[in-house]
Amino acid sequence: MDIDEAQAILGLTDGVTLDDVRSAYRRLLHVHHPDVAAASAGGDAQARTTRLIEAYEVVVAWAEREARDGVLTFPAPPPPPQPPPVPPVAEASSLRADDAFDVVDAQALDEDTIAVDAPPPETYAALFEAASRVGNIAYVDRQLGIIETMVRFEGGPTCSVVMTLQGRATFTEVFCTMESIEAAPTPPIGPVIDALVDELRSLS
16 A cells, blocks of 8 residues: 555545544544444454554554654645535436335434435435535545535534445445534534435435
């Protein structure tokens, strides 16, 4: 793995510090590590965790050689990731893999998980649209099935909401984690889950 790939996996930009690298690594590891992810994530969680660990080790090793005054200036930062194509609402039905899937039929499974009756690629596109309505998209990784959006609570902090997808037999689970990026406690995630479900349903 080269430094460009490692930088992209960790979602790093030019000018970050090692503390920023560690924070990004810990946040993504918390989402994907088999010990903290859903037990059913299985092999996918292990594979993603392995890639995150490798990426972190590559960046740290590179930083030990290249960092100046504690700031990392990457040799050639990759361009910002392009958002995945969002299907027009009128064409949503054409994305069905078979009659068992409905692209935007969504419901909350528990306080931090959403079930969408669609395969992962279609769920990803619909979730990107819903997340962009609920907050501001900050990071996407289609390969790892990650979307991060920043949401602002009225009278409260701005929070990072990281959504990861896991395909099931007849639906896709969306696991959501939220963390305040300000010096304020993280609010309950329930209102964000409800807003995402409402937006997903509105795409029908």
